[in-house]
Amino acid sequence: MENGHLDSIVRELHDIFSSARNPLRAVQAEAYMKNHFTFFGMPTEERRALQKPLLKALSILDDRKERWELIRKLWALPEREFQYAAIDWLNSWPKRWYDAEDGAELEYLLSTQSWWDSVDSIASNYLGKWQQLYPSEARSAFETWRYSASFWLQRSCIIYQLKHKENVDSVYLESLIAQLKSNPEFFIQKAIGWSLRQLSKHHPDRVEQIIDAQHLKGLALREASKYL
Numbered sequence: 001m002e003n004g005h006l007d008s009i010v011r012e013l014h015d016i017f018s019s020a021r022n023p024l025r026a027v028q029a030e031a032y033m034k035n036h037f038t039f040f041g042m043p044t045e046e047r048r049a050l051q052k053p054l055l056k057a058l059s060i061l062d063d064r065k066e067r068w069e070l071i072r073k074l075w076a077l078p079e080r081e082f083q084y085a086a087i088d089w090l091n092s093w094p095k096r097w098y099d100a101e102d103g104a105e106l107e108y109l110l111s112t113q114s115w116w117d118s119v120d121s122i123a124s125n126y127l128g129k130w131q132q133l134y135p136s137e138a139r140s141a142f143e144t145w146r147y148s149a150s151f152w153l154q155r156s157c158i159i160y161q162l163k164h165k166e167n168v169d170s171v172y173l174e175s176l177i178a179q180l181k182s183n184p185e186f187f188i189q190k191a192i193g194w195s196l197r198q199l200s201k202h203h204p205d206r207v208e209q210i211i212d213a214q215h216l217k218g219l220a221l222r223e224a225s226k227y228l
Contacts, residue, residue, distance in 0.1 A: 006070050009054065010077070016050050017042065017081055029080070036115055037080040044084075051085045058089060067097065068105050075113060083118055091125040100134045103141040107153065114152040116187060123156040128163055139172075146176060151185045158191040166202040173199070174210050181214055192216070193223020200227045 017040045026041030033039075042050070061067050074086040090109075106127055110119055131138035142160075145153035158176050161168045177192050193216075200207040204227070210216075211224055 010073050038078050040079050040081050047081055055089045087121050098133050100137045102130055110156050111150045119152050123159050124162040128160045151188055155187050155191045158195050162198050168199050170206050177214055189219040192220040196224035197226050
């Protein structure tokens with residue numbers, strides 16, 4: 001597929017979203033997101049309905065390079081809905097599209113145009129599944145990200161197991177918590193508590209052990225203890 005065709009896909013999506021622009025809702029969305037991004041102002045359900053036919057047609061895009069190029073094109077656009085569409089598409093990819101080399105692309109998405117909405121959706125979905133398919137490559141990426149200056153990459157390391165249920169690697173999670181528990185960043189403290197709260201649904205005794213061993217307090221402790 002030629003690059004020009006990818007550009008035409010982006011233009012088509014832009015036209016679809018532009019036709020549904022809602023200035024009042026856009027202002028409200030921008031305020032809610034602390035004015036980090038601009039919006040068309042569509043409700044999530046409407047946006048997903050509008051984008052569905054186009055994203056469904058992308059099921060024929062079997063070239064890995066082109067898939068990631070299209071995502072980067074959407075990522076570079078100012079309106080946040082383009083990143084949401086990219087994330088929805090990414091999280092719908094079949095397992096055969098996952099690749100051992102996805103770490104670099106995921107790092108770009110998690111550390112660019114970063115806010116909780118994009119990071120959490122990618123980390124708890126595609127990133128978590130990628131780790132299960134390519135545990136060695138994922139661990140290599142995490143061992144770099146955990147020491148990154150980007151707290152979004154650090155947060156991703158903490159929360160990628162949110163949907164792993166009883167299969168969480170709690171030893172590795174605790175090692176991350178031990179390293180990052182003194183970081184005052186709200187999104188890190190929230191991630192620590194969130195990850196433990198999810199784990200407590202399946203292994204409450206293990207969570208109590210981690211809380212005691214790591215002497216958690218404040219936000220992390222409150223979040224971790226909600227189901228105990």
